[in-house]
C-alpha cells in the first residue's frame with residue numbers, strides 16, 4: 001500500500017471494525033458511494049450553496065453557503081455541461097452531489113444526474129446528500145443511485161422512509177456525531193433499522209473556520225490529536241457503533257474528519273494529476289511540477305522541470321527561469337511552491 005494509508009492498521013472490537021483514521025463500521029457493508037471515495041474515484045459536486053437550514057455545526061465555507069455557486073471539487077463551473085466536462089477531466093467513476101442543499105436547485109440536480117448518466121454510463125455511481133424536504137421520486141427516474149438524508153428537522157426522517165418505499169435508490173441517513181448527539185444518532189439508527197434503510201453514516205464533527213465560533217460557544221473543543229475534529233466525537237461514535245452492533249442490523253459507518261483530507265482528496269488529486277498531465281509536467285504525489293521561462297513583455301514558455309536545461313536556456317536568452325508545483329486543477333491553482341533557479345520561495 002502506498003500514499004497516506006501506508007502506516008495505518010486495522011483494529012476490531014466485537015462487530016465494530018476498521019481504523020479510527022480511515023473508517024469504522026458496525027455490521028454489513030458501507031454505502032457504495034463511500035466505497036468509491038476511498039480510491040479518489042468520486043467527483044464532489046457542490047450543486048449550490050443555498051440551503052433552508054441553519055445547522056450550528058455547518059462546516060460549509062461562508063463564501064459558498066447561502067450563495068448559488070456551483071463547483072466540481074475545487075473548480076467553479078457555470079453550467080451542467082461544464083460540470084460534466086470537469087468530471088471527465090478528473091476521470092471520476094462516480095459523483096457525490098452536495099451543497100448547501102442541492103435540492104434547493106432541484107432542476108439543476110436533476111439535469112446533472114441525467115447528464116452524468118448520459119455522458120458516462122448507467123454504472124457511473126451518483127449519490128446525493130439532502131435535508132430531504134424537497135426530495136421526490138423523479139430523482140430515482142433520472143438515475144440517482146443513492147440518497148442520504150440529513151434530517152435537520154423532526155419529521156424529515158419520514159422522507160427517507162418514503163424514498164425507500166417508493167423508489168429503487170439506496171437510502172440512508174448521514175449526520176455529524178459529537179458528545180451530546182448520541183441520542184439523536186441512536187434514534188435515527190433505530191428508525192433506519194425499523195423501516196429497512198440501507199445504511200447510516202456518522203461523520204466526525206469537523207471544527208473549521210466557518211463553524212468554530214458556534215461550536216466553541218456550545219462548549220465544544222478541538223481535539224489536539226485529531227486534525228479538524230471536535231474533541232470527543234470519535235468516542236461518541238464508538239459508543240454508538242458498539243451499541244448499534246448489538247441492537248440493530250442496519251450498517252453504521254463512521255467517517256473521520258481527517259479522512260477527506262488525508263485520503264479522499266489526496267487520492268483524487270493524484271488521479272487527476274496522472275490523467276491531466278501536460279507533456280511538460282511531472283507528477284509529484286498529488287501535485288504537478290513543470291518549468292517556466294519568463295521573457296520580456298509577459299512572454300512565457302513552459303518546459304519539463306529540468307533545472308539544468310532551464311538554467312542554460314535562461315542564461316542563453318536572458319530570461320527568468322523557475323520550477324513550479326501546483327494542484328492539478330484546470331488552471332493549476334493554487335500554486336504550492338515556485339523555485340527560482342538557485343533560490344526557493346513560497347508563494348501561497
Ligand code: SF4
Nearest residue numbers: 051053054055058100
Ligand atoms: S443542512 Fe448542511 S449545508 Fe445546510 S446548514 Fe445544515 S450542515 Fe450546512
